[in-house]
Amino acid sequence: MAQIIVVTSGKGGVGKTTSSAAIATGLAIRGHKTVVIDFDIGLRNLDLIMGCERRVVYDFVNVINGESNLNQALIKDKRSENLYVLPASQTRDKDALTREGVGKVLDELSKDFEYIVCDSPAGIETGALMALYFADVAIVTTNPEVSSVRDSDRILGILQSKSRRAEQNLEPIKEYLLLTRYSPTRVKNGEMLSVADVEEILAIKLLGVIPESQAVLRASNSGVPVIMDQESDAGQAYGDTVSRLLGEEIPLRFVTEEKKGLLKRIFGS
Amino acid sequence: MPKASLELKGSSFTLSVLHINTSNLDSIAKELDLKLAQAPQFFIGAPLVLNLSALGDGPLDLSALQSLLVSRQLVIVGVTATSATLSEQAKAIGLATVKAGKSAPTPAPPQAEPTPKTTRILRQNVRSGQQIYVKNGDLIIIGAVGNGAEVIADGSIHIYGALRGKAMAGANGDNEAVIISTCLEPELISIAGHYWLTENLQKHGVAAKSGCVRLEGDSLTVESLPI
Ligand SMILES: Nc1ncnc2c1ncn2[C@@H]1O[C@H](COP(=O)(O)OP(=O)(O)OP(=O)(O)O)[C@@H](O)[C@H]1O
Ligand SMILES: [Mg+2]
Secondary structure: OOEEEEEEOOOOOOOHHHHHHHHHHHHHHOOOOEEEEEOOOOOOOHHHHOOOHHHOOOOHHHHHOOOOOHHHHOEEOOOOOOEEEEOOOOOOOHHHOOHHHHHHHHHHHHHHOOEEEEEOOOOOOHHHHHHHHOOOEEEEEEOOOHHHHHHHHHHHHHHHHHOHHHHOOOOOOEEEEEEEEEOHHHHHOOOOOOHHHHHHHHOOEEEEEEEOOHHHHHHHHHOOOHHHOOOOHHHHHHHHHHHHHOOOOOOOOOOOOOOOOHHHHHHOO | OOOOOOOOOOOOOOOEEEEOOOOOHHHHHHHHHHHHHHOHHHHOOOEEEEEOHHHOOOOOOHHHHHHHHHHOOOEEEEEEOOOHHHHHHHHHOOOEEOOOHHHOOOOOOOOOOOOOOEEEEEOOOEOOOOEEEEOOEEEEEEOOEOOOOEEEEOOOEEEEEEEOOEEEEOOOOOOOOOEEEEEEOOOEEEEOOEEEEHHHHHHOOOOOOOEEEEEEOOEEEEEEOOO
C-alpha cells in the first residue's frame, strides 16, 4: 500500500509545486518508488518544474475519463528511475476530477508505488478537496505571514472534517508544517512571523523550514527540482525535510541569520 | 388490506415563537441579521410562529415579512395573536393562524422534561472556518481557537489555550455565563449578546493575557487570571 501525501496550503503561490517536486524527487533518490500527481487542472505547472513538459502526451484527466491507461500517461523521470510524473491537463476544467475517478487512479497507483505525492491547487474548492481527500499525510505549506498562516489553519480544519479519514472515522491524517520562503533577516526586522510564531498558531509538527532562495527560481527555470542542487541552501533544506518525513530526527538549518564573513564585515555587504 | 394513504392523528409540537414588535421591516431585518450572526443554529431551519400581538390592529406587510424571513432560511409555519385583518393576510399567503397551547381547550401536553445541562470537552484546536455550538451547556476546549473560528455555547466557554477567533457564551440569554481563556486575543467575545472586540480588551490591559470575561449589569467586564 502506498502512502498518499498531499502538499496543500489554501493560499496560492506559497511553494506547493516547488515542494511537491522536491519532496517526490528526494524520496525517489533515496530509493522509494514515487509518483507525483498534478491536481492543478487547467494550469499545469508541475511538469515544467520537473522538466518533462515536452513529454506530456496523456494526462490525469485522460486517465480518469478512460481515454488512456495509466501507463500511457505516466512520465518516467530522466534523473531517477524510481520517479514518475502524472501531469495535469491544461485544457479541461476542474470539474473533470471526480472523487470516484481520482480514487480509482490512486488505488491503481497504490499497487506499484511506495509514495504518491499530490500537488494541490490553491484554494478550498473541488481541486484542492480532491487532492486532500484520500491523503494519509498532509504537508501544509505555509509562508511566514499572517494570511498564509490563517489559510493553513483553515486547510487543517478541512483535513479534519472533509477528508476520507475524517469521514470514515479512521486514524486522522498526519499533519506536518512546511515553512517555505523563510527569511531570517526579515523575521529579525519584524516583517515576517518567526518559526516559533507559526508553530504556536498552527500547533502541528514542523517538518522543515525552506529559506527564501535564488536557487528555487534557477531550478524552476532549468526544469530541475531544487533538491538536486545540493550546493544550495534550499536544496539542502528540502533534503532535511525528506529525511524527517522518513523518520529521521535532524536539527533545523537556515533559520538564523547567516553570519557575515570577515571580509563582508570589514567591507560591508 | 392496503394501507390507507392518509391518516389523521392529533399531536403537539413545541414551536419557537418570534415576537414581532414593529412593522418596520428594515429594523426587523437589521436586528435579525445581528441575531443570526451571533447564533445561526438557533433559527436556521427551525419552525417558527410569529406572535403579532404587539402590533394590535396596526398594519403590517406580512407577505414582505415572510419573504424577508424565508430569505434568511427561517421556516415560518403560522402566526398567532393577530388582528382579524392580519389573520386574513396570513391565510392568503398560506400561513396558519394558531392558538397558543395555554388557551387551547385541549389539556396541555405534559411539560417537557428540562434537558439537563451538559458539558462538551474538545481536545483539539478549533481551526479557521470551523464552528462549534453547545446547546444548553458549557464548552471546554483544551487547545486554541484560531482566527476565523467560532465557538458558541448556551453556557460558559473555557479555553485552555489562545482565543483568537470568536467566542459567544450565554448564547441563549444566560447573563451568568463567562468566557475564560489563557490567552485572550479574540476577534469578538460576547456574553448574552453583549459583545467586545479586541480593542475593548486592549483598553482593559488584558489583550493576549489570561482572563475571565463576565457580564456585570449591562456591560462586560474582564478580570485577569493567574492561570
Ligand atoms: N524557497 C523559495 N525561495 C524563493 N522563491 C520561492 C521559494 N519557494 C517558491 N518560490 C517561488 O514562489 C513562486 C510560487 O511557487 P510555487 O509555484 O511552488 O507555489 P504554489 O503554491 O504551487 O503556487 P499555486 O498556488 O499557484 O499552485 C514561484 O515563482 C517559485 O519560484
Ligand atoms: Mg502549484
